[in-house]
Amino acid sequence: MTDFCTETELEQLGYVRHRLTELFGEPDTAGNEERWPYETVHAVECDVLAPAARVVFTAFEPDLDTRAGMTPADLRFGWPQMEQMLARATLREDQARSGRTVSSVAGDEETAAP
Numbered sequence: 001m002t003d004f005c006t007e008t009e010l011e012q013l014g015y016v017r018h019r020l021t022e023l024f025g026e027p028d029t030a031g032n033e034e035r036w037p038y039e040t041v042h043a044v045e046c047d048v049l050a051p052a053a054r055v056v057f058t059a060f061e062p063d064l065d066t067r068a069g070m071t072p073a074d075l076r077f078g079w080p081q082m083e084q085m086l087a088r089a090t091l092r093e094d095q096a097r098s099g100r101t102v103s104s105v106a107g108d109e110e111t112a113a114p
Contacts, residue, residue, distance in 0.1 A: 004028065004035035013088075014081030023049075042092065050089035053082045 027034035
């Protein structure tokens, strides 16, 4: 059985609804809402978007005021969304290296919290 990410879930992660097909290909429409296979979303984030975000962050690193200046100017660059996506991709990479799963990491967070 394939797990899917719905249009609503991807939008909640910061993706722009009208760009989903451009990013992840044609959706599965077998339901009330368009959805994409989790493997596809994961592959695009890890193989395309995360490396691109790393390059962008490196390019702007010398000017630490770049992000601060973008927020009040209301520029729709998507910086917070890129940070969130990069964090997800980095977490997956770390999990793959250590052999841990998402549920085991979530379990660690629950036990570590005061």
